[in-house]
Amino acid sequence: MNNTKLLNKRRALLGPNVPTFYQHPVHIVKGEDVWLWDAYGRRYLDGYNNVPHVGHCNPRVVEAICTQSRTLNVHSRYLHDTLVNYVERLVATFGEGLDTAVLTCTGSEANDIALRMAEAMTGKRGIIATDATYHGNTSLVSQLSATNAPQFGFGLDQYVRHVQAPDSLRIDDPQGLRFAAQVQAQIEALERSGIGFAALVVCPLFLNEGFPNQAPGWLQATEQVVRAAGGLLICDEVQSGFARSGSHFWAHEKQGVKPDIVTLGKPMGNGYPIGAVVTQADTMARFRGGYRYFNTFGGNPVACAAAMAVLDEIEQRDLQANAARVGQLAGELLQALADKYSVIGDVRQSGMVFGVELLADATALTPAPEFTDQVVEAMRERGVLLSKLGLHKNTLKIRPPMTFAPEHLALLVSTLDGVLADLLAQA
């Protein structure tokens, strides 16, 4: 099918407003490690996708999926080894206390559970999130989005309060005290309203917010505020986890905080649908006691086999060290570009997620979202896939598979160099 026909069929069959990337969406037919191919045989370097965490069509993961799919795939009301073996291995990667899990199919389902756990533990319903975040698509969880906020959803928006997202370029908050004070103010507002404060939900790297530069431990002051109010700290590690930060397996460790609940999703099964909620035994018992939760596909043997293979790949290929090494190199190479192009207002990097903030005016720190769009489109035209994000829609989002190597990075950065040079020459 050609792209026009595909787009028309999508619109007819899926309805309007279904997101696609790029003015002329890419029609992808094949993937391998950090590479994607379109229907015309063109190869793209994948600088965007975190779901294929250990590489597109990773042979070990594919083999695990195929072998287990041929052997058994059934729900968890029968006993099977893979479920307990995987959960045992998963919780061993967390610090003391975080030693039980519910397996789900998606990060959205995981966050939906986490919020109910918070209600179960506190008897309250007020949830605080940042005003530039995204935590998933259920009726409840989608209410956490301030941008593209849902126009309906059973009145659940009443339970959500937003705090201003951190912005290391514009907001002077080196130790996170200002952020903590904002959380405190929203806690007080929730308590005054009668709703009460149940939990704060954050991505420890603030990835949707534009991954601001933060000193280690930046969230500690906020954690203290949350604890003092009797609320729960939920860390959404759907994007930030599984060693992506480079320095730690879980990004909340980098922040020096101990979440009550951690939620997982996207990269967990390298694309096979699986998510999880990891928490303490008492929180799990309270949830399980008040809720006969069962998830038909959650923790099925194939999902667990895929997820186990992902952990094997991360460990045996030491992809955490790769994320640290390639990420640091990315920071250096992007800084060199920033020295060359004044349109680059800031360099961001946190392990295997990096990017630059593009500015229309370097002094006034005016964002350049349209120019950022042009860069994203031009990169695609030159065979490199990446995206943009953040409060101001002016930060390049480069978040490749964890197998991204220095030579891939070099290609990406040199392509970006060429794109910036050409776009600025045209301007």
Add this chain to the structure above:
Amino acid sequence: MNNTKLLNKRRALLGPNVPTFYQHPVHIVKGEDVWLWDAYGRRYLDGYNNVPHVGHCNPRVVEAICTQSRTLNVHSRYLHDTLVNYVERLVATFGEGLDTAVLTCTGSEANDIALRMAEAMTGKRGIIATDATYHGNTSLVSQLSATNAPQFGFGLDQYVRHVQAPDSLRIDDPQGLRFAAQVQAQIEALERSGIGFAALVVCPLFLNEGFPNQAPGWLQATEQVVRAAGGLLICDEVQSGFARSGSHFWAHEKQGVKPDIVTLGKPMGNGYPIGAVVTQADTMARFRGGYRYFNTFGGNPVACAAAMAVLDEIEQRDLQANAARVGQLAGELLQALADKYSVIGDVRQSGMVFGVELLADATALTPAPEFTDQVVEAMRERGVLLSKLGLHKNTLKIRPPMTFAPEHLALLVSTLDGVLADLLAQA
């Protein structure tokens, strides 16, 4: 791992109150078509599982999953053919008007969307369901459960009203007029309360309610009541769909109704996590317009390839006809058992789902839930897996893969014959 160790590890790692089947849960290691094997090499006939719709480890589905997993698995913000090809083929199985779909990972996610669509279309939030149903596990959808009702969930229980589940043995309602009147009463109660009526959600075969015997068209009176009130009819075809009813591909056709929204899940990908919401273009547009819905794993190429292979199997092996033929035979064989054992108070059958209601007193129609438990356990001891359900927990639930053949049925029924004879002799 032995079963004791596995159970202890489950309790430690997953928390309390995690459902398992049987007093001594089965430890399953292998599946093939209608057979499962435990860790001790014992083979079981699977009379229970509907998720492996076209048989455990169906070779065509496994091959589709493996081939596509080796080629590409990526989200739908790029274009790929499998998504539109699958949705095109899926909606072609529905009647006129039901021609757009959202793909999700689970039936729970699908029902969570369906309820939001109902709110979007009506501007109201009141949902009606039966008092013996189950539609899924999200914060919103789980509130539809009257039995095992959640103890918390952000106050969403306020939007749910229950009507008495149909019970063809005890409630005289041959044309569904009594049921329709109950729905009407709850609609009026919702309107009076200020919440307003948005939708009725039902499984067209009332499978969780004990699949009562109903004449075709039984739901039509209810449909009229729903339409007259300006509400939506949501048919949850997670269990009843994909030709299981034998007479129709979708069970709502058997009921002679035209739902506004149909939700799908369990059997859709033969165990690969995939679900869907199918609806009219205007409902889809309203939902998509008010909600920038995106599901990372939803409609990924592997899920679509698996789901396409399921449709191929149903069609090419004519499993709908098999469900009709084997189902009818099941009804006849179970009726012969009912003639032999007075403990059998009623025979139920609706295509490839069948069972008997077991009574302690045939005149007073007193349910025999404990005896039903004994039957389920004894069947397992003799190598046949099935379960029980219904309002009174006294109906055997036999809902095997659609490839269940007459010889499998004969084995199941003869085993049940022996179990009933022995248990009744002991009593």
